[in-house]
Amino acid sequence: MDDVERARQILAEERQSIDNIDAALVNLLAERFRHTQRVGRLKAEHGLPPADPAREQDQVARLKALAKESGLDPVFAEAFLRFIVTEVIRHHEQLRRDDGA
Template sequence: MTDHTMPPDGLELLRSELDDIDVTLLDTLRRRLECCIRIARHKAEHDIAMMQPGRVGLVKDRAAQYGRENGIDPDFLVALYGVIIAETCRVEDVEIADATAH
C-alpha cells in the first residue's frame, strides 16, 4: 500500500515552484492595485469619471485574446478579470472619495 501522507520529492519540487509562482502572482496583483490608486488620484485631480466602460471592455478583450493565444480558456480569463476589475473599481472609489474630501 502506498503512503499518501508523504508526497514524492518531485511533487514537493513542483509545489515549491507553484508557491513561487503564487508569490509572483500576488505581488503582481498588489502592484496592479497600487497603479490603480495612482490612476484614481489622476482621475480625481482632473475630474475624470472613475468608471471607463470602454477601458474595461478593452482589458477583458485583451485577456480573452491572451487566453486564445496561450491555451487558456478565454472565458476563465474574462471572469478572472471581472473579479480583478471589481476590486479595482472599489479601490478607485475609495481613493477618489478620499481625494475629493480633502
C-alpha cells in the same frame, strides 16, 4: 526509490513551482495596484469617472485572445480580470470620496 516515493518527490517539486508562481502573482498584483492607485488619484483630482467600461471591454478582448494563445480558459481569464477591476473601481470610488471630503 519506489513508485510512491518518486510520486512524493514529483509532488514536492510541483508544489515548489506553484509556490514560486503564487509569489510572483502576488508581487505582480501589488505592482498593478500601485499603478491603478496612481490612476485613481489622477481621476479623483480631475473629476474623471472611476470606471471606464470602453477600456475594460478592450482589456477583456485582449486578455481573452492572450488566454487562448496560452492555453488558459478565456472565460476564466475574463472572470479573473473582472474580479480585479471591480476591486480597482472600489478603490477609485473611495479615492473620489476622500478627495471630495
